[in-house]
Amino acid sequence: MGRSSPLFQLYLTRLREFYRQPARIFWVYGFPILLAIVLGLAFKNRPPEPVAVDLIDGDGASAVETSIDTYNARLHSSEGTKNVRRDRPPILVHKLPEAEALKRLRTGKTALVVLADAGKSQPVTYRFDPTRPEATIARRVIDDVLQEAAGRTNPRPAEDLYVTEPGSRYIDFLIPGLIAINAMGGGMWGIGFLLVNYRIGKLLKCLVATPMPKRDFLLAVMGARLTFLIPDLTILLLLGKLMFDMPIRGNVALILLVDVFGALAFAGIGLLIASRTSTTETVSGLMNLVMLPMWLFSGVFFSAERFPAAAQPFIQALPLTQLVQALRAIILEGAGLFDVAIPLLILGAWTVVTFYLALRLFRWT
Amino acid sequence: MSQPAVRVRNLTKQYPGRDAPVLAVNGIDLDIRVGECFGLLGPNGAGKTTTVEILEGLNEPTSGEVEVLGLRWGTNGREIRERIGVTLQATRFPEKETVRELVTLFRSFYRSGLTCEEAIGKVALESKLNAFVEQLSGGQQQRLAVAIALVGDPELLFLDEPTTGLDPQSRRQLWDVVRDLRDRGRTVLLTTHYMEEAERLCDRVAVIDHGKIIALGSPAELISRLGGDHIVEFGLIGDGEMPPADAFSGLESVLQSRLEGDGGYSLTVSEPHRAIPALLAELDRSGLPLARLTTRHVSLEDVFVSLTGRHLRDGDSESTADAPRTRRRGRSRRAG
Ligand SMILES: Nc1ncnc2c1ncn2[C@@H]1O[C@H](COP(=O)(O)OP(=O)(O)OP(=O)(O)O)[C@@H](O)[C@H]1O
Ligand SMILES: [Mg+2]
8 A cells, every 4th residue: 555545545544634633632522531531530448438417405315425436436446457337437427406406307408307305225316318328327326336335246257358359340341331432423523524524524425526436435435444543442451450449350352352343343334423523513404313312221330231131232232332241341350262162253243234235325415 | 629618418307306306407407528627507506516416427327418528428438527617606625625635536536647745735725735634725725626636637627616705715716727728728517506606707707596407608708688778776765555566667767676685686787877867757747756776787696697586595495485585574674
């Protein structure tokens, strides 16, 4: 392929057009990175948040305060030792007159109001809205503290084991999903939207009026799309590896192969969408029609298995579902080529069918 | 030499319209000779772009025969594309490419042609060689489109409204490009709304209206076909009832009389030195004072107006039927 061959020049044009657009670079690279960082931090494992309660200033209030102080002190001194139940958060108490505490409860400024009578075996009243999760948690935590302070013993020792192994955290689940989302976005924006814009600007018409081989044009657009896949993939894998210590258990070449299959399937869908469309509104609508169900159902942000069994055949037929599942299997479980043969077949079928239809329908003018 | 550069027989093009099908081209016959500059004139929606795009192989005719450089689109498309150059009506090139990069890209499509610098030089864009498309003015982008059409060194160049939106200097530059091509024996087909441009540039013009050719010939022929050589234009003072246009058509040496959109009158006259005294006498007799009076030579624009009943750039109304109505409205506003 010489420097002055149409294919090479068209390919070069596409590359330049992309890397000279900082805004586009942000949406393709910056945005998924930001998303990974924000979601990764939001779902990071952390010690539990302290529980805040309002205590009505009355006869039993100081006894309650003492119990809670003791509990907090014990929690603090045993930090890091193994036999502390880590779901037990520290407790913050505000002692307030009754009227003010109730007002704070009504206006949602506090989740739980505690009223204790004097004396260890006298009743305690909890006021809270049972539909607020933090209120029921606070109630349970405080009640345990007060009951144990009043002499309750827990006859059966219990131990909680938390899953924080790299490879099974939310961020590990998320990054393969983001790689797949990028392949989908690339096909929609980098092929579908691009071609429609070319058509609106009459550039397609202008090109087809020259002896340019049409095949070269489509090959160049596809080639550029696959080229951009490499930085897409590298950046997200490195981010996972370096920032979140995500394991990459499978073969990187296989990851690339699966990503290329995914990208081709989405390129085919993008091409199909663009084959006749000649307004920005229509192409945006079609792109949303394609992307929205996949964002929701394909298990990028939460597992696709949560959806009812009746919906599964539809969900499993979506290219994004197959791409996400195959990428997760390779990256997190070290799956080999044969393990991802079915996703590859399904993605391949999408590619063949969409390209076949798109090339028959495609209008240059 | 006998073979024309473009040969069109009974060309029609029908678009499926919203209410009724639109007959954009309604039976056109055309022969464009090798080495001539041919102009297609016509109001908005006349069918110029449709015709040109069929000749460029970008649109399918509904019926009729088209031969370009002796070849047919169905069988020799690729060969024709090697030998023609096309500038569309307003193309949007990718914003982040430089002028040089785009011209280089288009050069790569042709087996032979100009160098990138030559093509850019022809449209005098050398100073913008490394500028991005988005940094070019509208007129410069238009010239870039022409450079792109020239880069394959075409035998036949199509220019659809190449000078719309250009400043007078850029327009003249583009005329030079066209003359240069013609001097080298190339054929140019251009559409335009500018009569002056067609008069100066074109060897022959065809006036199209409603998808039909209503006049064909050299600008001088068309002008002489109108009869008179002179136009007398005048306006009357006051906003009372205006006499109808044909009140003046019987005057000595007046060939045609028309009411203009601005409320003035326009007379086509063979001998101004007889017509003007007759006109003044008539106005004096009916007590109508004169607000202004000018005379000038007949131009292609007058031919156009007399043929189609409206000015070339009359509004921008899509529907050609609107134009006369607009004029009537203008008159009644004045009268009332
Ligand atoms: N794709 C289309 N679908 C339907 N109708 C069309 C289409 N393209 C053009 N037309 C109609 O065909 C007629 C001729 O249009 P055309 O673009 O050839 O006019 P034109 O002479 O180039 O006008 P202008 O001077 O405004 O460029 C118009 O009435 C237009 O509305
Ligand atoms: Mg037009």
